[in-house]
Amino acid sequence: MQVAAITTNFGQGSTQTTGKGTDLLISGDGFFMVQSGNETLYTRAGAFEFDSNGRLVGPNGEMVQGWNAVDGVVQRGGQLESIQLPYGVINPAAATQSATVTGALPAGSAEGTELVRTIDVYDAAGNELTLTLRMTAQADGNWAVDASTGDPATAYTGTLAFTGSALTAGGAFTVAGIDVDLGAVTTFPKLSTISIAEQDGNAAGTLESYSIANDGSILGMFSNGEQQVLGQVAVATFINPAGLEKAGGSTYRASVNSGAATVGAPGTDGRGGLQTGALEMSNVDLSQEFTNLIVAQRGFQANARIITTSDEVLQELSNLKR
Structure with a gap:
């Protein structure tokens, strides 16, 4: 064997x-x-x-x-x-190039009503600045807008013009090199949901943690929130x-x-x-392997009995000769 x-x-x-x-x-x-x-x-x-x-x-x-x-x-x-x-490794700083404003301004607001919204933006060196939008209601239902990052030389002043609730003019401008998009802004009676939703810049960041995806990609998470x-x-x-x-x-x-x-x-x-x-873990099925072991053991026992029986027959034949 x-x-x-x-x-x-x-x-x-x-x-x-x-x-x-x-x-x-x-x-x-x-x-x-x-x-x-x-x-x-x-x-x-x-x-x-x-x-x-x-x-x-x-x-x-x-x-x-x-x-x-x-x-x-x-x-x-x-x-x-x-x-x-x-x-x-350093995730490099990226200057803010665009910002998006969404939501609704309160239609029918009294003249002089003022809303201020801010968001953190970044210059090319990763320095944090504050983009401030100051919106003031006008008598004709439009809104004056002043935008600045703190430098008067790069400030913007304009008007958001509406027909009904739809913005018809002033929906895009540039301030301090940042393209501001207000195209989705509307008006709604007595409701203010206006906000600066997002901007695309970031400060420099250091690696803080990581994760491994199903496709094997190792994704690093940095201190500036970038991945x-x-x-x-x-x-x-x-x-x-x-x-x-x-x-x-x-x-x-x-x-x-x-x-x-x-x-x-x-x-x-x-x-x-x-x-x-x-x-x-192990791919061995222990119950099946024990079953196979028992079957092999029984087979060995059966073969051993055949040898014993054969020996007994030969012994009887030898006795007959005597």
């Missing part, structure tokens, strides 16, 4: 939720790529963490492979490299994963039988997507 073959079961295992942001599970086909010394290995064990150098590593220090972003852009399909958080892609984890698939050779520590290496790895982003071209905060 001898073992016919040993094969590895790469079927999907059960899911164990951990809540840890760097624990990754592949939902479907594929393997994480890790660099161990000068060798690229493959694994489905996603118990990763960032080390003191910001590198995403496995339990034994293997470096997870993928693509690091440059200015928030990932070149998928480019040269693979070890995933590394850019500690100390930026920092990198993306790669996933490899094989024509014949059963042909992979064991390398120890739940890792495998490619072989002639497995074929070359096909590398891409999670969730593309048949590759499984990622689940963050979870790990893939």
Whole structure:
């Protein structure tokens, strides 16, 4: 009796939720790529963490492979490299170029009624300024508007003209280099919902936290409220994963039988997507394995009885001769 073959079961295992942001599970086909010394290995064990150098590593220090972003852009399909958080990176300041005003001004307001709205905006150096809109009701039902960021030289004065509740003139102007859009402003009797809804500038910010998405993208959150892609984890698939050779520590290496790895982003071209905060557990069904063990044991017992019976028959034949 001898073992016919040993094969590895790469079927999907059960899911164990951990809540840890760097624990990754592949939902479907594929393997994480890790660099161990000068060798690229493959694994489905996603118990990763960032080390003191910001590198995403496995339990034994293997470096997870993928693509690091440059200015928030990932070149998928480019040269693979070890995933590394850019500690100390600065999300650059961006000057405010536009602001949007929405809502309703109170129709029928007494002449001289004044409404003031403000929003923080930014110059090219990331310095915070305050954009102030001062709107004053006129006798004819229109509204005078004064806008400024504190510098009289760049202030704006104009009129918001209405026909009924619809804005017909003055719905756009520029103040201190900021294009202000009031095109959605209306009037409504005794109701004021006017507000400066948004602006597109920001101060400079430092990296505060990160998260990993289902497609392997690592998203950085900065102190200025901005978000930026920092990198993306790669996933490899094989024509014949059963042909992979064991390398120890739940890792495998490619072989002639497995074929070359096909590398891409999670969730593309048949590759499984990622689940963050979870790990893939054993895919062994213990109850089935115990059943198989009992069946094998009974088979062995039956064969042993055959040998015993055969020996007894031969013994009887020997006795007959005597």
